[in-house]
Amino acid sequence: MMDAQTWRMGFRCLLLLAFVGSTRSEGGQTCEEVRKLFQWRFVGAVKGLPDSPRAGPDLQVCISKKPTCCTRKMEERYQIAARQDLQQVLQASTSTLKLLISRNAAAFQGKCA
Numbered sequence: 107m108m109d110a111q112t113w114r115m116g117f118r119c120l121l122l123l124a125f126v127g128s129t130r131s132e133g134g135q136t137c138e139e140v141r142k143l144f145q146w147r148f149v150g151a152v153k154g155l156p157d158s159p160r161a162g163p164d165l166q167v168c169i170s171k172k173p174t175c176c177t178r179k180m181e182e183r184y185q186i187a188a189r190q191d192l193q194q195v196l197q198a199s200t201s202t203l204k205l206l207i208s209r210n211a212a213a214f215q216g217k218c219a
Contacts, residue, residue, distance in 0.1 A: 135159065137175035144180060147187065154179055 135158045144155060159173030167184070168176035 140175035147184075 137156050137158060141155055155177060156175055159175050162168060162170065162174045162176055162178075164178045165174070165176055165181060166178075167181045168174055170176075
């Protein structure tokens with residue numbers, strides 16, 4: 107089970123990989139590494155992703171003074187995926203807590219009856 111701190115670190119690493127991929131690709135003028143990472147994470151088409159680094163004045167997460175392979179749409183999709191991942195982690199954690207509480211409540215009620 108993944109706690110919130112681990113999840114946040116994983117999300118930051120994912121964004122860092124996208125950013126590093128964009129800066130490493132500047133020499134070759136390609137966004138291939140970022141495209142592969144994005145496709146791997148989202149298992150889907152990479153429509154609308156740039157082929158080469160570009161300015162990103164509209165970006166809110168992948169902010170860089172250098173050209174980047176990130177787009178606003180990518181940031182939005184990463185945020186959606188991160189939200190879904192967090193919800194899954196919270197559901198898994200709360201289901202375990204619910205089970206523990208119900209067991210303890212049943213045991214407590216059995217002793218008090």
